[in-house]
Amino acid sequence: MRLSSPEQEHPPGFVRLHGQIREAIGGEQVPDVLRTLHHRPQFFGEPFSAWVQELLRGPSQWSEGERELIAAFVSSVNAYEFCARAHSRVASLLLGCRVVEAALDAPGDAPISDALRATLEFVEKLALTPHAVSDEDVAQAIGAGVSEERLRDAVEITAAFCVINRVGSGLGWARQSARSLAVSANALVERGYAQTPTVTGNGDPR
Amino acid sequence: MTTGTDTRLRRDTHLTRERLVAAVVDAVQGPAGRVPLVTREHAFTLARAGGESTVPSDPLLLGAARALVEAVADRAHDVPAEMVKRALAAGRSEHEVFDLIVVAAVGGGLTRRELGLAAIDSHLTQATAEDEV
Numbered sequence: 001m002r003l004s005s006p007e008q009e010h011p012p013g014f015v016r017l018h019g020q021i022r023e024a025i026g027g028e029q030v031p032d033v034l035r036t037l038h039h040r041p042q043f044f045g046e047p048f049s050a051w052v053q054e055l056l057r058g059p060s061q062w063s064e065g066e067r068e069l070i071a072a073f074v075s076s077v078n079a080y081e082f083c084a085r086a087h088s089r090v091a092s093l094l095l096g097c098r099v100v101e102a103a104l105d106a107p108g109d110a111p112i113s114d115a116l117r118a119t120l121e122f123v124e125k126l127a128l129t130p131h132a133v134s135d136e137d138v139a140q141a142i143g144a145g146v147s148e149e150r151l152r153d154a155v156e157i158t159a160a161f162c163v164i165n166r167v168g169s170g171l172g173w174a175r176q177s178a179r180s181l182a183v184s185a186n187a188l189v190e191r192g193y194a195q196t197p198t199v200t201g202n203g204d205p206r
Numbered sequence: 207m208t209t210g211t212d213t214r215l216r217r218d219t220h221l222t223r224e225r226l227v228a229a230v231v232d233a234v235q236g237p238a239g240r241v242p243l244v245t246r247e248h249a250f251t252l253a254r255a256g257g258e259s260t261v262p263s264d265p266l267l268l269g270a271a272r273a274l275v276e277a278v279a280d281r282a283h284d285v286p287a288e289m290v291k292r293a294l295a296a297g298r299s300e301h302e303v304f305d306l307i308v309v310a311a312v313g314g315g316l317t318r319r320e321l322g323l324a325a326i327d328s329h330l331t332q333a334t335a336e337d338e339v
Contacts, residue, residue, distance in 0.1 A: 002290045005300040043238035044308045047229040054226055059219055078282035127282070130321045135329035148326060149216060155322030156223060163230075163315030165282035170274070170307035172287055 001032050002172040006039035014038040025180045032173035033082070033164070044167075052160050053193040060153045064189075065094030066116060069103055070123060070157045076104050077124045080165035082173045087161075089185040118144030119151065123158045227316070234309050240301035241266060246309050253279035253313025270296040271306060278310035279317075 001007045010018065018030045018038070037045030056067045068091035075083035084104075092100045102110035107120045118141045126133050141151055176184065231250075239246055245266040252267070252275055267275065270292035277285050293303050 002287055003300045003304055006304055039304070040238050043233055043236070043305070044230075044312075047226065047233045051223075051226040051230055054222060058222070059215065075282075080283045126318050126322045130318045133321055133325045135325050135332060138325050138329035139333075142329070148330065151326055152220075152323065155319060155326065158322065159315045159319030161315075162282055162318050163311045166278050166285075166311030166314050167308055169281070169283050169285045170278045170290070170311065171304075172285075172290070 001035070001174065002170075006036045006171060007032075009040075010035070010038045011041070014041070025177075025183045028177055028180050029174070031176050031180055031184060032171065033086075033168065036167060036171060036173070048160075048163070049193050052164075055153070055156050055160055057192040057194075061147060061150050062153055063094070065091055067153070067157060068094060069100055069112075069116070070119065070154055071161050072100065073104060073107070073120050074123055074127050074158050074161040075165055077127050078162065078165045080169055082168050082175065083161060083165055085181060086176065086184060089181050090188050093185055093189050113145070115145040115147075115150065119146050119154045122146075122151065123154050126155065126158050127162055227319070230312060231316070234305075234312050239305050239309075240299070241305040241309075246305060249275045249306055249309045250313045252276065253310040254317045266298070266302070267306075271298050271302075274303070275306050275310040278307050279314035282314070 018034070021030050021034065022028065037049060039045070056071065057064060060067060062070070068087050072084055072087035072091050075081075075087060078084075088100050088104060099111055103112050103116075103120065107117050110117070122133075122137055122141045125137060138151065142148065146154075235243060235246055235250070241249075245264050248264045248267050252272070270289065274285075274289045274293045277289055290303060290307075293306070294300070298306070
């Protein structure tokens with residue numbers, strides 16, 4: 001990372017948690033995304049993780065795999081490799097590699113529903129040229145079978161990943177190893193995103 | 207068919223999300239930040255306006271620091287390391303640079319949320335009006 005404070009300064013409870021994570025990934029460095037979220041967690045990591053947990057694991061008409069695919073797709077069109085790799089890995093566990101790879105490469109030809117395809121088209125425009133998004137784009141997506149609720153969910157996911165892609169890009173997060181990615185993906189499937197523990201007054205996770 | 211339970215669930219989901227987004231904004235503008243609050247507010251305004259806004263003169267948000275905020279808000283990839291170095295060299299501390307990057311990122315992301323949801327609302331208003339004619 002470009003700054004040493006998010007690399008090194010974490011409340012004591014998180015330091016212990018990082019020791020456990022390092023052990024799980026064979027002694028490798030804790031992924032920069034976690035070190036960032038755990039640095040002064042009340043400033044950003046804690047509320048941001050709660051929002052992402054709600055979006056990717058809370059109630060939705062999209063499956064968890066579809067939501068992970070939207071997150072990976074947004075990161076991919078944003079050309080932010082760290083998050084694109086991480087979330088395509090999670091999506092692959094839930095939807096299968098073939099579907100995810102095809103959707104990221106060429107959504108027009110991928111074996112996904114028309115509604116998901118239209119949603120990916122919509123979120124690409126929202127991520128890259130947000131001021132150009134109009135009610136015509138909404139009409140097009142709804143015409144392709146996307147419900148209003150699904151489209152709202154996709155907008156929220158796009159927003160959250162436009163936030164975290166920018167944080168990672170600004171801080172210069174290091175690429176995760178294959179082993180780290182695999183462990184992270186399994187953890188996110190099993191436990192979701194609410195793994196930033198609430199911090200007590202003495203800096204310990206609860 | 208939409209039932210009363212569906213409607214209540216949707217309303218609850220919307221309220222939950224609004225509360226969570228408000229918590230993110232409150233946090234980056236709250237006491238855990240290291241940059242003075244007024245500078246974070248200016249950086250947030252700048253990020254949400256895509257760099258086109260004129261914010262009041264702020265001694266901590268000039269030159270390299272301002273350029274960093276605008277770059278992070280504008281692009282989700284390839285923010286040059288040099289921009290971070292320049293902000294540090296201009297006298298901003300590591301904690302201040304961290305704050306500015308996060309605030310700019312939140313501003314950039316939430317602008318997209320606002321524009322996307324507004325487009326949906328606009329479409330629904332239009333569709334309802336057409337139905338009524």
